[in-house]
Amino acid sequence: MGIDNEIKHYFFQAQDSFKIEKNGFEFYDLRSLMVLLDQSQFIFVCKSSQILHWDKTTKFCGECGSETKHSPSERAQLIFQQEKILEEKAKEINEQLEVIRVKKVYYENLIIEKGVDMWNPFIEKDSD
Secondary structure, rough: OEEEEEEEEOOOOOOOEEEEEEEOOOOHHHHHHHHOHHHHHHHHHHHHHHHHHHHHOOOOOOOOOOEEOOOOOOOOEEEEEHHHHHHHHHHHHHHHHHHHHHHHHHHHHHHHHHOOOOOOOOOHHHHH
């Protein structure tokens, strides 16, 4: 989850059948921890609780409704169709770039044809 005062904090979702085998560990509900922990520790606990709830309840994309899966590299849910969406966006961008390339060639040829200064198209070149 993070580091606070050089102490690493971790969290996990325990199942109903989870048992603690080492002494010194106890389970507390969130409200009970409010008086047992200092503010920075309690903030970590609250954020952990929110992330666990988000992870448990976020199964579909809120925008497109596609099913999501866990990201292997960050705290995120990825859309299964994300690769397809990215490919479609790349195709759109490539089509737009091609239009820009064609327009660029057209205007460069027009500038040469009209004999206009490329850096200031309002000034005609001297024909020496």
